Amino acid sequence: MNEEAQKSLSNLISLSYGNDKYQICIKDFLLSWWDEVTFGIFDMHRLSCLDDEKRKDISNVFSYLCLTGFIYPSQSTPYFEKLERLANWEWENREELRTGEHIYG
Template sequence: MNDKQRAALERLIDHAQRDSGQSRRCADFLLAWWNAAACGGFDMTELWSLDDEIAADMVTVFAYLATAEKKYPDQLGYEPQFRAILAQWHPESP
């Protein structure tokens, strides 16, 4: 993960830990990467409801996922942040 991709991911994590509609969409996007079966997927049309900067960060992270080694966010050192996002937005999930 390069610096641009890491910065985009960290901005999305920051947004996902807030309390807004855009935060929920960021959380859904990130959690679909971590565990779509347990957390649900991400509706691509949700991009239309996001600020351009947030959507651009999602595109950057998605491009990373498409070209990178198969790594989950916890393998990149983001497990605590993703667990916090999961607890906030999907408290019923394990």
């Protein structure tokens, strides 16, 4: 992953926690890469809610994914742990929503 894509990915991960429309959009984009079976396929039309800077970050990461064939994030990369943490955070949110203990926000 080139430096620009790494910076974009880092920006996106840091913005993905929360319940604003753009945060949910970014989180869903990242998690669909992490595990599309669990988190679903991302609809690119949803990017319309993002500003130009965030769409540029998505574009940088998406370009990288296209070049690599959308392979699962490697554990040897510096962002693997951050994506794993995001996925676990989302799992906890879903479980708490299911049980009535909502933690978003």
